[in-house]
Amino acid sequence: MEIPLYEPKSSHSWLQRLHIDLPLLFGLLLLSCVAFVVLFSAGGQKIDIVLRQAGRLGLATGIMVAIAQIHPRHIRLYSPPLYLLGVVLLAAVHIFGETSLGATRWLNLGVVRFQPSEMVKLTMPMMIAWFLASQPMPPTLRHVSVAGILIIVPALLIAKQPDLGTAFLVFTSGWAVLFLSGLSWTTILVLAVLGGSLLPVLWHFMHGYQRDRVLMFLNPESDPLGRGYHIIQSKIAIGSGGVFGKGWLNGSQSHLDFLPEPSTDFVFAVLAEEFGLLGCLGLLAIYLFILARCFYIVVQTQDKYSRLLSGALTLTFFVYVFVNTGMVIGILPVVGVPLPLISYGGTSMVTLLAGFGMLMSIQTHRKFQPPLESQ
Amino acid sequence: MNLDLNETDHFRENKVFINRIVACVLFINIATLGLVVRLVYLQVVGHAHYSNLAQDNRVKISPLPPTRGMIIDRNGDVLANNFPTYSLEVFLDQVADLDATLTELKKLLNLSEDEIDRFNTLRRRHKGFAAIPLRLQLSEEEIALFSVRMPHFPGVEIQRRMLRTYPYGELTAHVVGYVGRISEAELQNLDPSVYSGTYHIGKSGVEKAYEELLHGKAGYQEVETNVQGRPISVLGQTDPQPGTDLYLSLDIGLQKTAKDALRGYSGALVAIEPSSGHILAMVSNPSFDPNPFIQGISRTQFESLQNSPDRPLYDRVLRGIYPPGSTVKPFMALAGLEYGQITVGRRVNCPGFFRLPGSDHSYRDWKSGGHGGVDLRLAITQSCDVYFYQLALRLGIDRMNHYMRRFGFGEKTGIDIDGEKAGIYPSSEWKLKTRKQAWFPGETLIAGIGQGYVQATPLQMARAMAILANKGKVVEPRVVDHMQVPADTEEPFPLHKSEDIPIPPGDWRAVVDAMIDVVHSPRGTAKGIAGGLTYHIAGKTGTAQVFSVRQDQVYKRMKVTAKLKDHAWFVAFAPAESPRIAIAVIAENGGHGGSIAAPMAKAVIQQYLKGR
Numbered sequence: 001m002e003i004p005l006y007e008p009k010s011s012h013s014w015l016q017r018l019h020i021d022l023p024l025l026f027g028l029l030l031l032s033c034v035a036f037v038v039l040f041s042a043g044g045q046k047i048d049i050v051l052r053q054a055g056r057l058g059l060a061t062g063i064m065v066a067i068a069q070i071h072p073r074h075i076r077l078y079s080p081p082l083y084l085l086g087v088v089l090l091a092a093v094h095i096f097g098e099t100s101l102g103a104t105r106w107l108n109l110g111v112v113r114f115q116p117s118e119m120v121k122l123t124m125p126m127m128i129a130w131f132l133a134s135q136p137m138p139p140t141l142r143h144v145s146v147a148g149i150l151i152i153v154p155a156l157l158i159a160k161q162p163d164l165g166t167a168f169l170v171f172t173s174g175w176a177v178l179f180l181s182g183l184s185w186t187t188i189l190v191l192a193v194l195g196g197s198l199l200p201v202l203w204h205f206m207h208g209y210q211r212d213r214v215l216m217f218l219n220p221e222s223d224p225l226g227r228g229y230h231i232i233q234s235k236i237a238i239g240s241g242g243v244f245g246k247g248w249l250n251g252s253q254s255h256l257d258f259l260p261e262p263s264t265d266f267v268f269a270v271l272a273e274e275f276g277l278l279g280c281l282g283l284l285a286i287y288l289f290i291l292a293r294c295f296y297i298v299v300q301t302q303d304k305y306s307r308l309l310s311g312a313l314t315l316t317f318f319v320y321v322f323v324n325t326g327m328v329i330g331i332l333p334v335v336g337v338p339l340p341l342i343s344y345g346g347t348s349m350v351t352l353l354a355g356f357g358m359l360m361s362i363q364t365h366r367k368f369q370p371p372l373e374s375q
Numbered sequence: 376m377n378l379d380l381n382e383t384d385h386f387r388e389n390k391v392f393i394n395r396i397v398a399c400v401l402f403i404n405i406a407t408l409g410l411v412v413r414l415v416y417l418q419v420v421g422h423a424h425y426s427n428l429a430q431d432n433r434v435k436i437s438p439l440p441p442t443r444g445m446i447i448d449r450n451g452d453v454l455a456n457n458f459p460t461y462s463l464e465v466f467l468d469q470v471a472d473l474d475a476t477l478t479e480l481k482k483l484l485n486l487s488e489d490e491i492d493r494f495n496t497l498r499r500r501h502k503g504f505a506a507i508p509l510r511l512q513l514s515e516e517e518i519a520l521f522s523v524r525m526p527h528f529p530g531v532e533i534q535r536r537m538l539r540t541y542p543y544g545e546l547t548a549h550v551v552g553y554v555g556r557i558s559e560a561e562l563q564n565l566d567p568s569v570y571s572g573t574y575h576i577g578k579s580g581v582e583k584a585y586e587e588l589l590h591g592k593a594g595y596q597e598v599e600t601n602v603q604g605r606p607i608s609v610l611g612q613t614d615p616q617p618g619t620d621l622y623l624s625l626d627i628g629l630q631k632t633a634k635d636a637l638r639g640y641s642g643a644l645v646a647i648e649p650s651s652g653h654i655l656a657m658v659s660n661p662s663f664d665p666n667p668f669i670q671g672i673s674r675t676q677f678e679s680l681q682n683s684p685d686r687p688l689y690d691r692v693l694r695g696i697y698p699p700g701s702t703v704k705p706f707m708a709l710a711g712l713e714y715g716q717i718t719v720g721r722r723v724n725c726p727g728f729f730r731l732p733g734s735d736h737s738y739r740d741w742k743s744g745g746h747g748g749v750d751l752r753l754a755i756t757q758s759c760d761v762y763f764y765q766l767a768l769r770l771g772i773d774r775m776n777h778y779m780r781r782f783g784f785g786e787k788t789g790i791d792i793d794g795e796k797a798g799i800y801p802s803s804e805w806k807l808k809t810r811k812q813a814w815f816p817g818e819t820l821i822a823g824i825g826q827g828y829v830q831a832t833p834l835q836m837a838r839a840m841a842i843l844a845n846k847g848k849v850v851e852p853r854v855v856d857h858m859q860v861p862a863d864t865e866e867p868f869p870l871h872k873s874e875d876i877p878i879p880p881g882d883w884r885a886v887v888d889a890m891i892d893v894v895h896s897p898r899g900t901a902k903g904i905a906g907g908l909t910y911h912i913a914g915k916t917g918t919a920q921v922f923s924v925r926q927d928q929v930y931k932r933m934k935v936t937a938k939l940k941d942h943a944w945f946v947a948f949a950p951a952e953s954p955r956i957a958i959a960v961i962a963e964n965g966g967h968g969g970s971i972a973a974p975m976a977k978a979v980i981q982q983y984l985k986g987r
Contacts (some may be wrong), residue, residue, distance in 0.1 A: 029378050137388045179401075182391035239417040239425025277418040285409060299396060307392060311399070319404050322410070372814060 019068040019364040027290035035342040041249050042263040042270040054348035067357030076305045083127035088156040089116035089257040108267045117158045117166045124170050128177035129308035136184030166334035172319050176312035231330050238272040245276030263344040268328040287321050297363045306362045313355045409720040438572030441591030444618030448627045454547050456538040461513045462875040464506040469530030526584030539669050544648045545662035549690040550922040552580020553665035584792045591618035622635035624856040632982045636975035643691035645837035649957045652850030693795040698831040700917035701758045702946045703825035705886050710778035712882040716769040719885045722748045725761040755889035756899050760824050766824025776802035781876050782839040790852040791868035794958050796951040836959035844954035847876035887913050890949050904977040914947030916968030940964040945972035949980045
């Protein structure tokens with residue numbers, strides 16, 4: 001008896017062949033549209049800022065689609081060498097790196113300047129997922145320790161640049177994998193207590209300006225002329241926006257230069273001032289929609305590597321959103337983390353969309369590849 | 376069986392994983408809820424409050440710059456002070472058309488291109504709240520001129536400011552230093568909350584070294600303004616933390632005597648209190664008036680200072696490195712005694728030259744006929760070179776290096792002012808490293824009389840004298856005597872703990888007796904200054920040969936005058952029996968130390984000891 005092959009609905013077929021997940025793509029594009037609207041206002045109403053951002057979006061989308069073509073099997077295979085490459089490049093940054101604004105983050109490859117810490121944001125969860133996927137779940141103490149070392153080394157290298165924000169994100173992406181792999185709650189508790197007791201040590205190694213930021217976060221009003229200025233002005237911008245906002249292009253805080261870095265790290269404040277609470281909730285809704293779709297992909301996964309990687313990428317994406325908005329509204333310290341896909345800048349966009357490319361690959365290959373490829 | 380186990384495993388893994396996903400979703404929901412609650416708090420509950428604040432940010436935060444600490448000498452004379460002045464400043468956010476305003480003001484007050492340029496650099500760095508100065512010191516007429524037209528210039532105001540002044544001008548230029556406008560590079564490293572509203576920063580000397588303490592911390596004022604941005608009322612104020620007053624150990628009267636003594640010569644004089652290391656006088660001649668630097672010195676004025684062949688900007692005390700010449704001989708004698716290479720009584724015959732064994736090159740004594748038989752005392756009194764050639768050869772360069780370093784040769788003194796040079800005291804290792812060459816025995820001889828590679832600053836010489844006067848107790852020079860440091864600040868220049876030098880009392884006595892003879896014996900090289908002294912000065916003359924000239928300018932000048940004269944040194948401490956002052960003087964191209972440099976030192980010592 002002939003079993004008929006599974007025929008996907010024709011309207012989806014070209015997207016499936018391109019390995020694109022439509023709901024996810026829709027969410028990301030919606031987010032980018034919001035970004036263009038806000039950036040036009042935040043960047044001093046210059047259309048070229050929007051155009052440049054659109055150009056970057058195009059490039060980053062291309063990379064996302066390209067990565068989506070790679071079978072998760074191959075992504076898994078490439079994880080250790082890519083991780084190693086990342087660590088080597090991080091070490092190279094300390095030796096040959098270029099310094100700008102007091103921090104050494106860039107490697108000059110002749111044609112482009114390249115930030116290895118961005119690459120590690122992806123290779124970190126890939127590596128930890130690769131390592132834990134070959135072990136039984138939940139991981140034993142020995143495996144947890146090995147994974148811990150794999151996480152700590154690049155995180156410390158990045159923290160030394162110094163770039164605490166990225167170091168924290170990289171650290172989180174690694175721990176997200178460990179968490180998803182079923183690390184027991186007691187272990188988590190013990191590690192949290194240990195980590196907490198290490199905070200004074202960390203404080204000791206911080207740079208002066210990093211300490212300032214933490215102190216300023218604890219009490220911004222203590223220093224309205226210096227570091228605290230950013231947070232105070234940001235809060236004024238958001239609060240004065242009210243429920244409905246002052247309207248597009250009418251944010252006085254943002255346009256009178258009171259707000260620091262209105263198109264990058266503090267772009268959320270511009271949105272909050274001009275579009276009010278409703279605008280903020282709308283943005284959060286789009287983020288939640290994307291997250292919901294990601295979780296849908298995560299629970300559909302069949303193999304351990306895919307589920308660990310996709311879960312970690314999803315969780316990290318949320319952490320990005322939370323750390324940035326938390327900073328802008330004054331509930332987290334000021335660390336230089338951009339708002340995903342809204343902030344002006346190309347580097348973080350490429351990294352984020354590359355991550356979504358992996359999620360799409362995991363989703364589309366699982367669903368459609370086996371019936372087409374088997375036998 | 377096996378399959379079964381795998382099945383259970385798989386099932387359990389799934390369960391754990393789903394559990395974790397649920398935990399993640401829960402976490403995300405709670406965190407998002409937190410964000411929403413905070414947004415509601417800011418945008419709904421706090422809306423009225425923040426709206427008020429945001430109304431064109433009508434509540435202004437304006438910085439209140441602190442008053443810079445004064446610098447005061449040991450007798451209470453003020454060396455660096457502040458005086459009130461009126462400046463013209465621009466609040467950028469209140470000026471509608473900046474270019475037009477500037478053009479108008481330029482016509483009205485005759486602003487120079489320099490002033491406009493400086494304003495534009497400052498403008499680019501400040502955001503929002505700061506007032507940018509256009510001119511720091513307005514004359515009475517300018518104030519009147521502008522006041523009448525003030526309504527035509529919204530956002531431009533006259534502000535009262537404190538400006539630095541140095542009453543003693545060039546007398547204290549090097550040691551006290553001066554403040555100048557904050558440069559772009561300096562701004563990068565400043566904490567904006569401490570420096571907002573401040574336009575000056577210490578550029579050299581004490582002003583630079585103690586910048587943090589002298590400056591203090593800015594306060595701020597929350598001012599409510601009207602629509603034009605003029606202040607209506609003060610809502611709240613945090614007072615600035617004024618800078619700390621610094622009390623120097625310097626004695627301005629002694630400083631003046633020292634400067635007068637050096638008149639006619641390029642050179643330097645340093646006087647130290649041996650017991651504490653406190654600097655009593657510190658003069659580099661020629662000097663310059665620091666006051667024009669405060670408001671930005673004009674290019675031509677600066678270039679004339681910069682290009683002057685006498686180099687008035689150059690601090691010879693800290694940065695002038697000279698061969699110390701014969702002034703090293705007392706220390707060499709101590710080294711010889713320490714390593715058992717000489718005894719106090721042993722005599723050496725000085726025929727006027729010295730030859731290394733197996734070589735026919737003659738190393739000459741300064742006295743061509745020779746000194747005849749000399750013991751240690753006479754060798755120092757008459758500054759016999761042959762005696763010290765022989766001693767150097769016995770010691771060897773590495774032992775000399777080891778011993779001399781303990782007196783601070785080749786090392787920074789650790790004074791509480793930036794920019795001092797370490798000088799050089801060579802060793803065979805040093806030469807191999809820097810010149811890629813082996814050490815020659817002939818170089819040991821030359822080093823033995825303080826020539827060749829040996830180089831020291833006047834400050835190093837004065838300090839070495841102080842250590843000798845202390846019988847080996849090592850001190851670090853300090854310009855600042857005391858200050859009232861706020862409780863939570865660290866001492867800016869903590870003393871380094873250095874090991875004292877154990878000098879046997881007999882050795883010390885022998886060397887110091889010889890140094891007393893330098894001044895008080897009829898055969899001494901500085902016998903000319905002995906008249907009228909009621910106490911003993913222990914001293915040593917020196918002449919530094921100018922065989923290798925480091926500074927082109929000086930070299931050219933000497934060619935012109937055709938006088939390749941040596942630098943004249945004199946180092947001393949007094950009273951010899953209970954030392955209260957140690958001193959080093961160098962007069963460039965002064966010739967003989969005994970006749971030129973020694974009287975300079977005497978003038979300062981006399982004044983200091985007479986005064987107390």
